[in-house]
Amino acid sequence: MTQHVFDSSMQNRLAIVTGASAGIGYAVVKELVARSCPVICNGRRAANLKDLILEFSAESVATVQGDTADEKVIAAMFDKAHAEFGDGKRHPDLVVINAGRGLKGSVMDSDTTQWEEMVRTNLLGAALVIRHAAQKMLASIEQLKARGKSWLEHPHDIVVIGSTVGRNVSPFSSMYGSTKFGVHGLVEGARRELGPKGIRVTLIEPGFVVSEFQGVAGYDPEWFKGVVEKIGPVLKPEDVARAIIAVITQPPWVHFNDVALRPTRQDYP
Numbered sequence: 001m002t003q004h005v006f007d008s009s010m011q012n013r014l015a016i017v018t019g020a021s022a023g024i025g026y027a028v029v030k031e032l033v034a035r036s037c038p039v040i041c042n043g044r045r046a047a048n049l050k051d052l053i054l055e056f057s058a059e060s061v062a063t064v065q066g067d068t069a070d071e072k073v074i075a076a077m078f079d080k081a082h083a084e085f086g087d088g089k090r091h092p093d094l095v096v097i098n099a100g101r102g103l104k105g106s107v108m109d110s111d112t113t114q115w116e117e118m119v120r121t122n123l124l125g126a127a128l129v130i131r132h133a134a135q136k137m138l139a140s141i142e143q144l145k146a147r148g149k150s151w152l153e154h155p156h157d158i159v160v161i162g163s164t165v166g167r168n169v170s171p172f173s174s175m176y177g178s179t180k181f182g183v184h185g186l187v188e189g190a191r192r193e194l195g196p197k198g199i200r201v202t203l204i205e206p207g208f209v210v211s212e213f214q215g216v217a218g219y220d221p222e223w224f225k226g227v228v229e230k231i232g233p234v235l236k237p238e239d240v241a242r243a244i245i246a247v248i249t250q251p252p253w254v255h256f257n258d259v260a261l262r263p264t265r266q267d268y269p
């Protein structure tokens with residue numbers, strides 16, 4: 001039987017994380033830097049991105065500020081990764097598509113002025129980043145082949161953050177949930193297209209995670225307090241980050257397609 005040797009450490013990998021300026025994205029960056037994996041961090045808030053460089057150093061992280069759904073911003077992330085950490089030779093082999101936002105309310109009572117931004121960020125942005133990431137990764141796999149190697153010796157991962165509301169219809173957050181249903185379909189389609197070519201496209205489906213998410217979505221703090229009392233402790237961003245590390249450090253031929261993680265006492269959604 002053929003033995004495939006692969007490097008399971010993260011130090012020879014190169015990552016992009018969108019929505020790295022807070023919450024789950026920040027926690028993922030922290031885990032990656034702790035494993036000596038350089039990271040390009042994206043987010044809109046310049047001050048938060050500056051803090052990342054102060055905390056982790058310019059040897060470990062670089063930043064690209066801007067909207068994750070803007071193709072110029074996306075191209076800048078890949079260009080910067082290639083130039084700054086890939087010595088003009090390597091492209092990112094790990095892209096974590098995390099930037100996103102929630103929205104309180106249903107199709108009947110949520111704020112329609114926020115629909116467009118949410119759909120653009122959660123769904124269209126994710127699709128554009130998947131496309132850019134896959135193009136670079138397919139080129140990298142061709143380069144490996146030209147050197148007599150293969151994808152079996154080096155993992156390539158696109159990890160997308162969905163949600164448990166992307167699988168369970170909730171009439172109370174139906175607009176947000178519908179973006180995550182869309183993301184789930186997108187990820188499974190990309191997995192079927194790209195998996196056979198050696199790229200793992202993984203869906204991470206968290207339940208309740210305490211972060212800035214609740215404030216941005218406009219949830220009533222008293223309601224969320226009630227949720228925490230009923231089902232807590234709820235997840236922390238670092239709990240989701242650890243799940244992502246578990247997925248991406250598997251041998252390249254092993255793929256956890258979908259990982260749902262909830263607070264233990266969360267029954268629904």
Ligand SMILES: NC(=O)c1ccc[n+]([C@@H]2O[C@H](COP(=O)([O-])OP(=O)(O)OC[C@H]3O[C@@H](n4cnc5c(N)ncnc54)[C@H](OP(=O)(O)O)[C@@H]3O)[C@@H](O)[C@H]2O)c1
Pocket residue numbers: 018019020021022023024025042043044045048066067068069098099100101102121161162163164205206207208209210211212213214216237
């Ligand atoms: N918290 C939960 O309960 C939960 C559960 C399931 C899934 N999720 C998903 O997990 C992901 C991360 O959420 P979180 O809990 O970490 O929320 P968070 O603390 O609010 O962080 C969201 C991150 O996304 C960035 N972001 C938002 N819109 C962006 C845009 N247009 N362009 C670039 N960056 C953008 C934010 O940074 P800037 O504001 O600086 O741009 C921030 O860094 C989201 O996709 C969310 O839907 C969250």
